[in-house]
Amino acid sequence: MFRRIVSVACLSAILFSPSFAQSVAATNEDAHLNDALDTEWQYELKTNPETATYVGDTRYNDRLNDYSPAAFAREVAHAKEALQQFEAIDPATLSDEGRLNRTLILRTLQRRIDGAPFKNWEMPVNQMNGPHLDYASMPSQMPFDTVKDYENYLSRLRQLPTAFTDITHDMHLGLHDHLMPPRYLLEKVAAECQDIADKPVSESPFAEPIQKFPAAISATDQRRLKQVIEDAIRIDVIPTYAKFATFVRDEYAPHGRADFGVWALPDGDARYREAVKEMTTTDLTPEQIHAMGLAQVKELDAQMLAIAKAQGYADVKSFNEHIRKDPKLYGSSGAQILGLYQHYADQMYAKLPQLFAHLPENKLEVVPMDAFRAPDAVPADYSPGAANRPGRINVNEYDPTHRLLLNVEAIAYHEGIPGHHMQFSIAQERKDLPPFRKFGDYNAYSEGWALYAERLGKEVGFYRDPYSEYGRLGNEMWRSIRLVVDTGVHQDHWTRDQMIQFFRDHTAMDEKNIESEVDRYIAWPGQALAYKMGQMKILEMRSLARKELGPKFNIRGFHDAVLAEGPLPLDVFDTRMREWIEKQR
Known part of the structure; x- marks a missing residue:
């Protein structure tokens, strides 16, 4: 899973790429199309400054996104206007590449328009995603090399009260429109916000940039910046988070929905089908995906049984019970788990030339996950790099003695190399690939590649330990189970207990991981379907x-x-x- 710390996804329009031979040369209309696409990209960056920061464009680093209802209305109106503009370009006058570009930008804009009636912006927070977590992660996304960088950051800190006022207003509208996440997930959100608010200034995640300054900044400026940023954290940030935590806990969460599936929301079935279409980029129905998942689970059960028998167990269930109860198969410390991820990343680097002719220049770091989001997060995730920062595997060190180590190797290849880090870095480093395309947002492709990459470790001779190989198969099972339980809860009205039990029946996953997984699917309908859809297409x-x-x-x-x-x-x-x-x- 990659973590994109932006609140409004940027357009994934496409420009010229020389990767494939063109049967028709570029035309004058292609130039017109490319100019229009560049104008659209610049509009996107200016109106969504947090997206600009994410892609490494620092021009708007002193601003935050506009969360007002008027801003969301303007976004849809602009998409409709831009759609008409691109539709007016005659595809017959374009090269083959130009026609593809036009098709893709039209699809992107139409997707934004089709999703607008569901008003997902009225449900902006859950235990895994939302501005309350994104803003606390700002220090890892912004550059801190100059005095101007620190002043940009200070400007953003001072704008947080306004941003959260708008976000709170959006949530009030959601409450009125009966667009509410599950109550128990909102209670987690309140706890996350309170935890951030309760930290003293020196320990706040927002204080990270002032713990160490670059040598290029004078001692005088360091003292000044440290003081004004500490004041902003004390005066603007901490009270804002405390107020938001109180609102979520006392006013908002009590009205959260009792049902787990998105079917319980207004237009729930249509809402889920739209999410499935967006996340998988296919026309498969939830019913078809559910059946596909059941078939894959049955097939993987047989493969896992072979390993269980080779280890002396009569069936998968008894082998899974052994795994769950053997303390040697769990982590001993956060540092140990972090070290394992680093080890697997290092060993894969040496094998990359066997699998790729072109390798990325951007480096990969293995770092601890932010402590404020770790309790409800996945075992590890990936933060894409940019020109001013490396890519990162964020390793969850929370409660390590209850985390199984079997699938750490597979997750390392998924989140790092040859998974997300290869895919994102290669796209971003293409000199001939404009930014529209570099930062395209298609979960099925990105997560499909990362899941496919887990198998590549086996092809170059890794997963030498039978437990690691069982963990790899367990990861395959994990993603196939998603096809069943995601559609189960959002289409077939499954309970949370049914979801958990299905995991227990078919995997050796530890309870902490199972619970964070099912809560993720409940909070983020359809996203978990993307992995298998994309992997199967690449294998095909x-x-x-x-x-x-x-x-x-x-x-x-x-x-x-x-x-x-x-x-x-x-x-x-x-x-x-x-x-x-x-x-x-």
Whole structure:
């Protein structure tokens, strides 16, 4: 899972890429289209300064997003206007690439328009995502090299009271419109906010940038900046978080919905189907995905049984019970778990040339996850890098003695290399790929690649320990279970206990991980479906390439082609890969 710390996803429009041969040369209309796309990108950065920071553009680092209802209305109105503008460009006058670009920007804008009636901005917080966590993570996203960088940060801190006033107003509107997350998840949000508010200034996550200054900043400026930032944390930040925690706990959470599935919301079935379509970039129905998941679970049960028997156990259930009860298979400390992730990242680096011809320049760091979000977070996630920062695997060190180590190796390859770090960094480093495409937001492609990358560790000779291999298969099972339980809770009215029990029946996952997982699916409908959808498409294209190219098939060339064009919807990815295969022929 990658963590995108922006509140409004940027447009994923597409510009010219030389990755595939063009049957028609670029035209004058292509230049007109590209100018329009660049104008759209600049509009996106200016109106969503937090997105600009995320992609490494520092021009708006002194501003925060506008969370007012009027701002969300303007966003939809702009999308409708831009849609008309791009529709007016005659596709017959464009090159092949230009036609693809036009198709993709139209789809992106239409997706934004189609999602608008559901007013998801009226439910802006849950235990895993939301401004209350995003803002506490600002120090890891912003640069702190100059006095201006610190002054930008100070400006943002002073704007937090206004931002949270708007966010609170949005939540009041959601309460009026019966758009409410589950109560028990909102209680977690209140606790997260209170925890941040209760920390003394020196220990606040917002104080991290003033713990150590770069040498280029004079001692006089250091003293001044330290004082004004501490004052802002004391006067603006802490009271804002305390007030928001009180609001969520006392006024908002008590009205949270009792049912777990999104079906309980107004237009719940339509809301879920729209989420499925957006997250998977397919037209598969929840019913089809549920059936697909059940079939995959059955197939993986058989593979896991073979390992269980090889270890001397009669069935998967008894082997899973052994795993859950063996203390040697759990972490001993946060530092130990962090070290394991670093070890697996280091060993994979040496194998990358076997799998790729093109490697990213941006480095990967393995760091502890922010303590304020760790209790309700996944075992690890990834923060994409940018020109001014490396990519990061964020390792959850919370309660390590209750965290199984079996799947740490697989997660390291998923979150780091050759998973998210390869995919995001290669796209961002393409000199000929404009930013629209570099920062495209297609979960099925990005998470599908990361899940596919877990298998690559096996192909280069890793997972040597049978327990690690069982953990890898357990990860495959984990993602297949998602197809069942996500559709189960949001389509078929499953309870939280049903979701947990299905995990227990088919995995050896520890209870803490199971509970954080099912709570994640409840909070984020449809997102967990993206992993398997994307992985299956990549495996399908790899199988087709092997069949069609025979001895000409080269795994390094295939992987470079998969990553060459940045994130794409799966149907577009299918078309482009088929074109690549034909070109190789």
